[in-house]
Amino acid sequence: MSGKDQRPTPPAFSPEDMARRRRRSVALALVLGALVVFFFVVTLVKTGPAILNRPL
Structure with a gap:
């Protein structure tokens, strides 16, 4: 294995996701x-x- 681990970055939360998280x-x-x-x-x-x- 070489160097750093290449992990995919998770997608950003949409405003709807953030509103749903806040309500929860x-x-x-x-x-x-x-x-x-x-x-x-x-x-x-x-x-x-x-x-x-x-x-x-």
């Missing part, structure tokens, strides 16, 4: 945010009002 990223961020809020609410519900009766 926003959707994933919203789903992850909703999951965080869901776990937080479930944690509060499971601990119940006893969480307010603890010494500080």
